Amino acid sequence: MTPASRMASVNDVDVATDDRIDLPGPSLLGGMPLVEALNHRRSRREFAVKTPTLEEVGQLCWAAEGITEGERALRTVPSAGATYPVTLYVVKPYGVYRYDPVGHCLYRHLSGDVRPHLQNAADDQPAVGEAPLCFVLALELSAVAARYGRRRGWRYALIEAGHVAQNLLLQAEALELAGVPVGAFEDTQVAHTLGLPAGLHPVYLLPVGAPVYRST
Ligand SMILES: Cc1cc2nc3c(=O)[nH]c(=O)nc-3n(C[C@H](O)[C@H](O)[C@H](O)COP(=O)(O)O)c2cc1C
Numbered sequence: 319m320t321p322a323s324r325m326a327s328v329n330d331v332d333v334a335t336d337d338r339i340d341l342p343g344p345s346l347l348g349g350m351p352l353v354e355a356l357n358h359r360r361s362r363r364e365f366a367v368k369t370p371t372l373e374e375v376g377q378l379c380w381a382a383e384g385i386t387e388g389e390r391a392l393r394t395v396p397s398a399g400a401t402y403p404v405t406l407y408v409v410k411p412y413g414v415y416r417y418d419p420v421g422h423c424l425y426r427h428l429s430g431d432v433r434p435h436l437q438n439a440a441d442d443q444p445a446v447g448e449a450p451l452c453f454v455l456a457l458e459l460s461a462v463a464a465r466y467g468r469r470r471g472w473r474y475a476l477i478e479a480g481h482v483a484q485n486l487l488l489q490a491e492a493l494e495l496a497g498v499p500v501g502a503f504e505d506t507q508v509a510h511t512l513g514l515p516a517g518l519h520p521v522y523l524l525p526v527g528a529p530v531y532r533s534t
């Protein structure tokens with residue numbers, strides 16, 4: 319798959335203007351009460367054409383992995399030994415980005431629309447190819463495995479990915495966006511499609527977009 323520095327070979331328009339996108343600071347007050355988000359949360363697999371705003375992308379990334387305590391760089395998500403094995407990628411129609419929690423920014427990782435390939439790797443699930451955003455959680459195990467051993471490290475990393483996903487999906491709900499957790503995919507095909515570096519293991523896809531219908 320094409321690195322950001324080269325033109326994409328699939329489909330594509332390279333409209334990203336910069337390799338780094340600074341995200342708007344998160345909104346830290348107000349919003350939908352947690353109980354309301356919990357009560358409304360549902361897996362939603364259909365998306366309106368409307369593209370989420372950069373503010374919404376920033377809020378979702380922050381909810382997933384954002385820094386909330388500067389000195390030790392602690393995050394919204396709990397982490398075994400604060401080892402933070404989860405890396406968050408954001409798949410957009412024109413490229414793939416990696417979230418940097420410290421800078422609260424996105425770095426372009428790939429150019430072009432990889433969503434058809436991602437859908438293909440995920441049992442051809444339409445939600446994966448149609449969502450204007452698809453968050454990908456990938457695990458890097460070296461720090462957590464060094465501290466807890468490989469088996470325990472894997473377990474802790476997977477548990478943490480669940481925390482990250484739930485943070486992100488509840489935030490999506492609170493923003494009145496639709497989202498669904500997707501675990502059914504072929505790991506190596508997703509890793510290849512996203513051009514993940516060796517040692518990064520994709521474990522969860524989270525397609526997100528504006529809902530076509532909201533029942534409540
Ligand atoms: C680990 C995990 C993997 C999942 N994988 C998929 C998936 O591949 N495709 C999908 O459409 N939904 C997937 N789901 C969502 C479930 O289908 C959904 O949560 C369940 O039907 C309950 O519905 P609700 O989330 O609306 O309450 C997954 C959920 C979990 C927790």
